Amino acid sequence: MAKPISIEVYNPNGKYRVVSTKSMPGTRWINLLIEQDCRVEICTQKKTILSVEDIIALIGDKCDGVIGQLTEDWGETLFAALSRAGGKAFSNMAVGYNNVDVNAANKHGVAVGNTPGVLTETTAELAASLSLAAARRIVEADQFMRAGLYDGWLPHLFVGNLLKGQTVGVIGAGRIGSAYARMMVEGFKMNLIYYDLYQSTRLEKFVTAYGEFLKANGEQPVTWKRAASMDEVLREADVISLHPILDKTTYHLINKESLATMKKEAILVNCSRGPVVDEVALVEHLKQNPMFRVGLDVFEDEPYMKPGLADMKNAVVVPHIASASKWTREGMATLAALNVLGKIKGYPVWGDPNRVAPFLNENAPPPAASPSIVNAKALGLPVSKL
Numbered sequence: 089m090a091k092p093i094s095i096e097v098y099n100p101n102g103k104y105r106v107v108s109t110k111s112m113p114g115t116r117w118i119n120l121l122i123e124q125d126c127r128v129e130i131c132t133q134k135k136t137i138l139s140v141e142d143i144i145a146l147i148g149d150k151c152d153g154v155i156g157q158l159t160e161d162w163g164e165t166l167f168a169a170l171s172r173a174g175g176k177a178f179s180n181m182a183v184g185y186n187n188v189d190v191n192a193a194n195k196h197g198v199a200v201g202n203t204p205g206v207l208t209e210t211t212a213e214l215a216a217s218l219s220l221a222a223a224r225r226i227v228e229a230d231q232f233m234r235a236g237l238y239d240g241w242l243p244h245l246f247v248g249n250l251l252k253g254q255t256v257g258v259i260g261a262g263r264i265g266s267a268y269a270r271m272m273v274e275g276f277k278m279n280l281i282y283y284d285l286y287q288s289t290r291l292e293k294f295v296t297a298y299g300e301f302l303k304a305n306g307e308q309p310v311t312w313k314r315a316a317s318m319d320e321v322l323r324e325a326d327v328i329s330l331h332p333i334l335d336k337t338t339y340h341l342i343n344k345e346s347l348a349t350m351k352k353e354a355i356l357v358n359c360s361r362g363p364v365v366d367e368v369a370l371v372e373h374l375k376q377n378p379m380f381r382v383g384l385d386v387f388e389d390e391p392y393m394k395p396g397l398a399d400m401k402n403a404v405v406v407p408h409i410a411s412a413s414k415w416t417r418e419g420m421a422t423l424a425a426l427n428v429l430g431k432i433k434g435y436p437v438w439g440d441p442n443r444v445a446p447f448l449n450e451n452a453p454p455p456a457a458s459p460s461i462v463n464a465k466a467l468g469l470p471v472s473k474l
């Protein structure tokens with residue numbers, strides 16, 4: 089029998105019961121639910137990662153929808169519990185939904201929402217920050233200063249890599265990968281090589297136009313290339329950033345062999361999901377190649393790091409904060425709440441989950457639609473004509 093869980097309740101007499109497994113930034117998401125007759129229950133348990141049993145206790149006997157987190161295991165057990173409680177909607181407060189068994193949700197007729205678009209630039213900015221921090225050894229230098237070791241300028245002190253004119257490689261040039269590529273090309277005049285299952289025509293056009301602009305101004309133009317294989321990116325790029333989804337095809341995409349393909353002084357950044365990189369192989373590679381550097385936001389066994397990683401000076405590590413800007417996190421909460429609300433109210437699904445701005449405008453009511461339901465097709469949900 090699961091222990092009772094502490095909650096905070098808003099609008100206790102609301103008709104629909106919506107549970108959020110965590111407190112989320114901002115208040116707009118709560119107000120939007122309340123305005124539509126929802127009783128909102130927020131779990132206040134002081135435990136970072138809730139277990140399946142904890143969430144079953146939160147769902148209880150009657151629950152119309154749940155907003156959950158990427159740290160939770162949303163599989164058969166939870167979707168069965170939600171369905172028994174009369175629930176028809178779940179939304180991750182994240183764009184990635186590798187923690188969700190969508191087939192199990194389909195089986196129980198539960199709509200699964202995610203939060204694309206609102207975190208694209210924020211996440212890309214963190215990937216760019218990690219690229220710079222690794223290239224210019226910022227964390228090592230900061231620690232050196234704080235340790236009182238600086239006793240004067242030296243020609244060899246913390247020499248790193250210049251980005252201008254080098255090649256940036258992007259693996260997974262979707263929303264975030266493309267935004268990161270644009271930042272690195274435009275900001276640092278890097279040439280681009282990318283690998284994705286699909287061609288990114290918009291990104292290619294952007295780099296072409298920027299190259300022409302530079303040329304017209306008497307500067308060396310930037311270039312782009314769509315690689316035929318991931319190995320081509322690994323061989324040619326000086327900075328490589330990983331932005332694919334995590335699925336069977338991308339698990340350990342970066343492993344001992346692929347690391348060996350990269351340049352000895354390359355920089356690898358991962359803001360996608362930890363298991364895209366074989367972290368044991370990475371630690372070994374970092375040990376053997378002190379000039380190879382990484383910037384990691386995500387880890388294979390989150391919240392843990394594989395043994396040895398914390399000791400590596402050539403690794404910059406941050407705790408999965410890529411989407412952590414105030415605007416983005418408040419927007420993610422809003423989108424997640426509206427995904428759940430839309431299904432409860434019987435609204436259609438928004439036609440283009442990449443165009444979420446109308447849901448984020450605080451000065452107007454949001455459209456009567458769920459912004460992004462990943463299994464809309466499987467459930468046969470109607471699509472909004474707005």
Ligand SMILES: NC(=O)c1ccc[n+]([C@@H]2O[C@H](COP(=O)([O-])OP(=O)(O)OC[C@H]3O[C@@H](n4cnc5c(N)ncnc54)[C@H](O)[C@@H]3O)[C@@H](O)[C@H]2O)c1
Nearest residue numbers: 184211260261262263264284285332333337359360410411
């Ligand atoms: N660290 C964070 O806080 C954070 C924040 C946001 C997103 N993410 C992660 O980033 C991922 C990408 O987000 P997005 O919004 O850009 O998604 P997206 O769907 O727009 O982009 C993913 C891209 O990966 C490509 N892809 C899929 N399989 C591939 C493969 N085997 N090889 C190469 N490319 C492949 C797809 O074709 C697509 O273009 C999310 O799924 C999530 O896991 C992490």
Ligand SMILES: O=C(O)[C@H](O)CO
Nearest residue numbers: 181182183184207411
């Ligand atoms: O997938 C996501 O959205 C991130 O990991 C958290 O923002």
